[in-house]
Amino acid sequence: MNASHFDIDVGGRLRELRIRHGLSQRALAKRAGVSNATVSMVEANRMSPSVSGLRQILSGIPFSLSEFFAEARPPAEQVVFRAAELKEIGGGKISYRQVGSNLEGRSLQMLHERYKPGAVSGKAMLSHQGExxxxxxxxxxxxxxxxARYELAAGDAYFFDSRKPHAFRNVGEEDLELVSACTPPSF
Incomplete structure (x- = not known):
């Protein structure tokens, strides 16, 4: 059994369970009928036990294989983001509310943007990799x-290569509100 095959830290998971149940390595080894060195090497990830070997070690807790791997699953990926969960990354005359707080490893950034009347995206033109x-x-x-300059109103949309210099300006008397997406995340 290879720890990376299950995408979990088998040794760390075993150590956490053993400690949670108030057992020393020696006590777990004795209860499971394995050597203390076996428990120690598995916990240090210096030895990957077979399925039957792990089952035997877990019998000393007692804990089943299915419980061992079920509890070790990472938290489910967040799919829905309520309005209050959007992360504000702007400030001042422009509000950028980002969907998701951590975009590490993501290829898309989605924003709910609000510009106060007269607000502009910056003094300099923007340019970054992507679309x-x-x-x-x-x-x-x-x-x-x-x-090139384009005037857009409610219902209009845009799509461009963001390596080209670009800028956004609210030219109306009310707040400008839009939903945007860029790849890869730019800020």
Whole structure:
């Protein structure tokens, strides 16, 4: 049995269970009918036990194989993000509320954006690797991409290569609200 095959730390998991049940390595080994060295090497991940070997060690706790691996599963990936769970990464005249707080290893970033009247995405044009798209929910925006200017209103959308210099500006009298996505995450 290979720990990486199950994508868990078998040794660390065994150590955590043993300690949780108030057993020393020696006591667990005696109860399971294995050597103290076996328990020690499995916990240090210097030895990967066979299925039957792990079952025998777990009998000293007692704990079944299915319980051992069921409890070791990582928490389920979050699929739904309620409005209150969106992470604010902006501030001031522009609000960027990101879907998901940790985008490490992700290839997509999705934002709920709000621009106050007159707000602009920055003094300098933006440019970054990837692609960008968005849908205007309400308000009016001027989008500049690679020297071309476009005015968009509620219901309009955009999609462009974000390596091209670009900027966003709220040109309306009310808040501009849009949902955008970019790959890879840019901030």
């Amino acid at each position: 960008e798209a968005g849908l205007i929910i309400r308000g009016r925006m001027v989008l500049e991409v690679d020297g």
